[in-house]
Amino acid sequence: MSGALDRYIQAGEGISVEFKRCGSQPGQDTFETICSFANRQGGSVLLGVRDDGAVEGVPEVSALNIERNISNVTSNPNLFNVSPLVEFERLRDSEGRLVIRVWVPMGPSLYTFKGAVYDRVADADVRVKSDAQISSMVARKQSYYSERTVYPWVTESDLEMGLLDAVRDALRANDADHPWLSLSDEELLRAARLYGRDQLTGERGFNLAAVALLGKEDAILDVMPLYRTDAVLRRVETDRYDDRLVCRSNLVRAYDELVGFCEKWLPDSFVLDGGQRKSARDVIVRELVCNCLIHREFVSPHIARITIDGEGIRTRNASRALFAGPVTLETLDPTPKNPVIANFFTQMGRSEELGSGTRSLYRFSRLYTGRDPVLEDGDQFTAFVPVPLVMTAGVANEGGCFAEAGAMADGVGEIPRRNRTRAEVEAAVKDLLARYGSFPASAVAERVASVGERTVRRYLAAMVKEGRLVSAPRGRSTTYRAGNSDDSLGGDC
The missing domain is CATH 3.30.565.60 (Heat Shock Protein 90)
Structure with missing residues (x-):
């Protein structure tokens, strides 16, 4: 039995849950319940479940027609004065039997079915006739x-x-x-x-x-x-x-x-x-x-x-x-x-x-x-x-990872407020390569805030010359990935 279906069965019928047996078409009492749910606090009608909670299921071949019938009836102004919202969800028990959940939210109007007002009281749909009761229902909705x-x-x-x-x-x-x-x-x-x-x-x-x-x-x-x-x-x-x-x-x-x-x-x-x-x-x-x-x-x-x-x-x-x-x-x-x-x-x-x-x-x-x-x-x-780990907005690196400056997770976006040496720049580069596979110079500059981007680019150019990095133009910017030398900084996306 699915978790959702089991939860409803275990809870049993109440102010917001109703079980209904259902053949090829839903009965009139289904629409009385839909009306009462819309008038009270909303609820779920489980079609294919007996009153005692035993699952009978609905015929597979009839499922779509059942849902269409409910949609047509609730939209018919000759039957409902205002169309209540309904939504369908198909659930199955452990033996594969199909149950249709008809979810009805509380609505803003006073709903009637065939000219009658229905309210939900405990696990029953009650026909309301008293003007005082109807006025109370209107006041409740108006304030809500x-x-x-x-x-x-x-x-x-x-x-x-x-x-x-x-x-x-x-x-x-x-x-x-x-x-x-x-x-x-x-x-x-x-x-x-x-x-x-x-x-x-x-x-x-x-x-x-x-x-x-x-x-x-x-x-x-x-x-x-x-x-x-x-x-x-x-x-x-x-x-x-x-x-x-x-x-x-x-x-x-x-x-x-x-x-x-x-x-x-x-x-x-x-x-x-x-x-x-x-x-x-x-x-x-x-x-x-x-x-x-x-x-x-x-x-x-x-x-x-x-x-x-x-x-x-x-x-x-x-x-x-x-x-x-x-x-x-x-x-x-x-x-x-x-x-x-x-x-x-x-x-x-x-x-x-x-x-x-x-x-x-x-x-x-x-x-x-x-x-x-x-x-x-x-x-x-x-x-x-x-959101995905990213470095440069809208640009995918060669490993298919998306990136945007300043958007790194797990502390990558934190900006230290102290000067860094080239060794610190290299440490930032290694971490970026390990995380993303490639990066722009701006991503290093974001991590090494007190070292300007021009300085970062000089360090990166030196690493490219040494074969430790490979540069690849990407539109107006350049991305860097690990080089092929023995001293490559390495890293996978």
Whole structure:
């Protein structure tokens, strides 16, 4: 039995877990559970498991049709008043029987199935009829999702309406037949749930999500006075920073600005994923930036931060998690912080569905460096993804290793503040060759800070003349590798 499936079976049914037998199609009670999970705190429906936890499995030939049926029913406005988010994961027990996990996050709306409201109470789906109970559910959701807060004074003049053309371009690139493409500006904003009614006060207007996604700077400051994302590079000046971007733009603009900053300072190595050549860096940056922008608590005083250092890239942003602790593939049960904003980014093709993005981050981190990311949720969500050992940005040496000055790990990036002799320069060269196989002069100068780069180049030229090193022009720079003499400094990448 897989670790994830075993964890659900051992826990048993409860407020966020439901077992369902399933033949070729799911029964009506499956959709009642989906409705109740969306109305409460979210949960997982395990299709192919009996109430007592025994695994029966679902027919292999029916798996795709079951998933399509659930997607079609939850998207049908005649059955669900608002489409709840659903995501599928296929699990197997030790005997290979297939179980379909239907993951349903808590949603921002009050959901109904066939006109009825369902809530989750312990391990049961309860049909709610009392107006008082329904009002309580609305109040709970209203206070939980700050992105839904309505600001009646915000008008179209407070938004960068011109950005909607760029939004449409992204929609078209992601789906040429996207239904939003045929809508007017006003219709698109309503379809994206950026304009609505406060369910408690009855006031109508643009909500916080609209200001966060498209707002002009003055409107953002009025609604979210502490909003900003601070991106810094710390490799040489570890106590301060080597480069910095303070981003106060709306989310549509901030995405491009922050992705550009991260791509500028992270090495770009291509990997094979399913036989296709992809940029691991681009996938990782996209996921981390998206998470930092769209899964944050906007009314929190904590500033969101993205830090690139000699070990990797780190993000930190205010969160509002139902469950705190490490986020791993085995414990993955994400809850959307801002489903309206997240859906807007998903429609534009800038982010994946909830859960899929985390799995993609794990997969490409392993392809990038062979190591897992470190993710943890709580009052703040933190993420760390390591990067390859590097020396010169975007340049691969003859051994295929990527390198960038100042980005060495395990203490290579530390800069001693004392003069060094030629013997110390040679020691630095030996270590660089042992680690990377080749290097530029600037990498030695970074390690021997008080010896200027011109002096370093003279030492290196002497070593080339002695046959201890071989120089190789690389565009505007020169890299050095071990020579063939008996006194070669040697080293493998």
